[in-house]
Amino acid sequence: MIDSFILLTNQISKYIIPFLLVGIPFYGLIFKKIKVYESFVDGAKDGFDIAVRIMPYLVAILVAIGMFRASGAMELFISLISPFLNAIGFPPENVPLAIMRPLSGSGSLGLFTDLVNEYGTDSLFTKIGATMFGSTETTFYVLAVYFGSVGIRKSRHALIAGLIADAVGVIAAVYICKIIFI
Amino acid sequence: MLNYIWFGLILISVVVGTITGRIDQVTEAAISMSKTSVEIAIGLIGIMALWLGIMKIAEESGLINIIARLIRPITIKLFPDVPSDHPAIGSIVLNMAANMLGLGNAATPLGLKAMKQLQSLNKQKDTATDAMCTFLAINTSSVQIILPATVVGLMGASSSQIFITTIFATSLSTVAAIVSVKMLSKMDRFKLDNSKELT
Numbered sequence: 001m002i003d004s005f006i007l008l009t010n011q012i013s014k015y016i017i018p019f020l021l022v023g024i025p026f027y028g029l030i031f032k033k034i035k036v037y038e039s040f041v042d043g044a045k046d047g048f049d050i051a052v053r054i055m056p057y058l059v060a061i062l063v064a065i066g067m068f069r070a071s072g073a074m075e076l077f078i079s080l081i082s083p084f085l086n087a088i089g090f091p092p093e094n095v096p097l098a099i100m101r102p103l104s105g106s107g108s109l110g111l112f113t114d115l116v117n118e119y120g121t122d123s124l125f126t127k128i129g130a131t132m133f134g135s136t137e138t139t140f141y142v143l144a145v146y147f148g149s150v151g152i153r154k155s156r157h158a159l160i161a162g163l164i165a166d167a168v169g170v171i172a173a174v175y176i177c178k179i180i181f182i
Numbered sequence: 183m184l185n186y187i188w189f190g191l192i193l194i195s196v197v198v199g200t201i202t203g204r205i206d207q208v209t210e211a212a213i214s215m216s217k218t219s220v221e222i223a224i225g226l227i228g229i230m231a232l233w234l235g236i237m238k239i240a241e242e243s244g245l246i247n248i249i250a251r252l253i254r255p256i257t258i259k260l261f262p263d264v265p266s267d268h269p270a271i272g273s274i275v276l277n278m279a280a281n282m283l284g285l286g287n288a289a290t291p292l293g294l295k296a297m298k299q300l301q302s303l304n305k306q307k308d309t310a311t312d313a314m315c316t317f318l319a320i321n322t323s324s325v326q327i328i329l330p331a332t333v334v335g336l337m338g339a340s341s342s343q344i345f346i347t348t349i350f351a352t353s354l355s356t357v358a359a360i361v362s363v364k365m366l367s368k369m370d371r372f373k374l375d376n377s378k379e380l381t
Contacts, residue, residue, distance in 0.1 A: 034239060043234040044232065046230075051227045051230065064192050067212050071198040072199070121340040132351075136323070150297045156374075157366035161363035
């Protein structure tokens with residue numbers, strides 16, 4: 001059962017990007033009469049802006065984590081936490097991202113970039129990291145901005161619920177990737 | 183918080199590097215990683231341009247509105263204390279739809295508008311209502327169908343595999359957010375104190 005399910009998801013995932021690349025312009029052009037070429041170019045311009053905007057954050061995080069790794073502190077950190085984490089099957093390599101994710105969007109983007117840089121896009125750690133990135137949010141930041149914008153000071157149970165959701169997202173990312181990619 | 187984590191990483195690196203005798207490698211890593219960061223960012227431009235271009239077409243052809251219409255019936259059930267024809271519901275569903283499509287820039291203004299409209303229903307202006315907590319719990323659990331452009335840029339062609347795993351993980355985290363926010367709101371610690379309503 002599980003095997004055929006994995007086979008099916010692998011088949012589907014092959015078509016996701018081609019489907020989006022053809023489906024979205026098709027819908028825009030045929031049904032909505034959008035000038036799809038102009039829209040595309042207009043949106044594509046932002047690619048450069050975003051790359052320039054994230055650059056200082058990437059330098060800050062990748063330098064810090066790169067030093068941490070080169071000094072041997074990362075090995076030490078991983079060997080300290082792995083006895084506990086191995087028992088539940090959680091890869092220690094994904095711990096920094098899991099901790100950073102609710103705190104900072106740019107920080108967690110930096111740590112995810114570090115996974116891609118260190119292990120490559122085909123490694124399980126990177127795939128788990130990418131899934132974590134998509135299934136959790138920068139809870140502290142979102143709550144501060146949204147509640148701050150209307151002057152709410154007593155946030156009641158919003159923070160705890162948000163952090164529970166983050167924890168579930170992080171743990172789900174690990175086990176779902178392990179089921180599908182191993 | 184981030185300030186301490188960032189400084190802590192650098193401090194620990196220098197201290198541990200000194201003890202382990204790897205201080206040369208630490209210096210080397212600092213220099214080479216700053217160079218690598220910029221190379222990575224530059225390398226992202228192409229794929230992100232492709233992705234943001236396609237998603238711009240999605241945005242302009244009103245895909246957000248279609249998703250919003252689909253999730254509206256569920257959303258009304260999740261916010262029992264907001265009248266179903268209240269404008270806040272409209273902003274909430276649009277915000278969630280934009281988040282689902284990974285359109286963060288479009289989502290934030292809609293979300294702030296939703297908060298303002300929810301605040302107009304609030305009787306204690308400094309305290310979050312159940313509806314606000316539910317909205318933000320769902321928002322911070324990240325309901326995502328389409329990956330953010332940065333993740334697609336970094337993962338390249340491998341991102342196709344991440345779409346499926348993300349949908350599973352994000353669904354679980356959203357369900358967890360809804361269940362926990364509903365359960366927590368009934369706990370004595372978090373219950374709204376209605377006696378203060380008149381002050």
